[in-house]
Amino acid sequence: MNNNLIRVGDLYKSYYDGVTELPVLKGIDLEVKKAEIVAVVGASGVGKSTLLHLLGGLDRPTDGTVLYEGDDIFALNDQELDRFRNKEIGFVFQFHYLLPELTALENVAMPGLIARQKPDVAQNRARELLDYVGLVERLEHRPSELSGGERQRVAIARALVNQPKVVLADEPTGNLDQKTSEAVHDLLWTLNAQFDQTFIIVTHNQTLAQRADRLIQLVDGQVSDQV
Ligand SMILES: Nc1ncnc2c1ncn2[C@@H]1O[C@H](COP(=O)(O)OP(=O)(O)O)[C@@H](O)[C@H]1O
Numbered sequence: 001m002n003n004n005l006i007r008v009g010d011l012y013k014s015y016y017d018g019v020t021e022l023p024v025l026k027g028i029d030l031e032v033k034k035a036e037i038v039a040v041v042g043a044s045g046v047g048k049s050t051l052l053h054l055l056g057g058l059d060r061p062t063d064g065t066v067l068y069e070g071d072d073i074f075a076l077n078d079q080e081l082d083r084f085r086n087k088e089i090g091f092v093f094q095f096h097y098l099l100p101e102l103t104a105l106e107n108v109a110m111p112g113l114i115a116r117q118k119p120d121v122a123q124n125r126a127r128e129l130l131d132y133v134g135l136v137e138r139l140e141h142r143p144s145e146l147s148g149g150e151r152q153r154v155a156i157a158r159a160l161v162n163q164p165k166v167v168l169a170d171e172p173t174g175n176l177d178q179k180t181s182e183a184v185h186d187l188l189w190t191l192n193a194q195f196d197q198t199f200i201i202v203t204h205n206q207t208l209a210q211r212a213d214r215l216i217q218l219v220d221g222q223v224s225d226q227v
């Protein structure tokens with residue numbers, strides 16, 4: 001045994017449009033340890049989002065394995081994979097995808113409810129997390145009543161509500177100005193220090209990439225560089 005949380009082996013992903021095959025990932029190998037912050041960088045269209053989707057079980061690979069603590073998530077059937085994703089993975093996207101009609105508190109509690117936590121348990125945890133990300137005064141605000149940085153902090157709180165093994169973030173600050181981005185980065189590092197939370201972050205942000213424990217660069221469907 002080693003202390004790898006995630007081990008990716010010879011991962012391939014092609015997309016088909018019915019006629020032609022578009023190979024995107026061409027044999028990715030990588031390992032992520034618990035409590036690491038890994039940044040994934042690479043040119044637009046190289047397959048960063050595709051890789052993140054596979055790591056989170058949102059899609060299945062053409063070939064290869066993704067092991068979490070030694071277990072292959074693609075050996076699971078669709079229903080089991082949905083359950084795994086809901087319980088063990090937190091997602092943060094460039095666009096927050098908060099539900100517009102729900103308050104910040106309700107948005108954060110939602111994955112807890114989907115995981116069948118009791119409503120008061122999910123709400124208490126959501127309140128704690130919103131307090132933690134500095135939004136205790138915004139519990140009842142709807143997304144349209146929040147700033148961009150506040151929305152992204154709500155999205156981060158939502159990603160954490162089920163205490164996932166890993167948070168996968170796809171350009172989480174791609175839509176924010178520099179100052180707000182830095183505040184969101186600080187929050188990720190605080191959560192990492194406080195909860196040993198593992199993060200894999202796709203980013204174009206140089207500051208974030210430099211600050212990560214490890215940098216993985218994708219070129220032509222493969223890992224070209226790991227620092
Ligand atoms: N669902 C899909 N169907 C077909 N092609 C896709 C799909 N998703 C992504 N692609 C293609 O795969 C390549 C990699 O996309 P993506 O992973 O989104 O790249 P990145 O996030 O690095 O910009 C692109 O050429 C994109 O057009």
Ligand SMILES: [Mg+2]
Nearest residue numbers: 048049050170
């Ligand atoms: Mg992308």
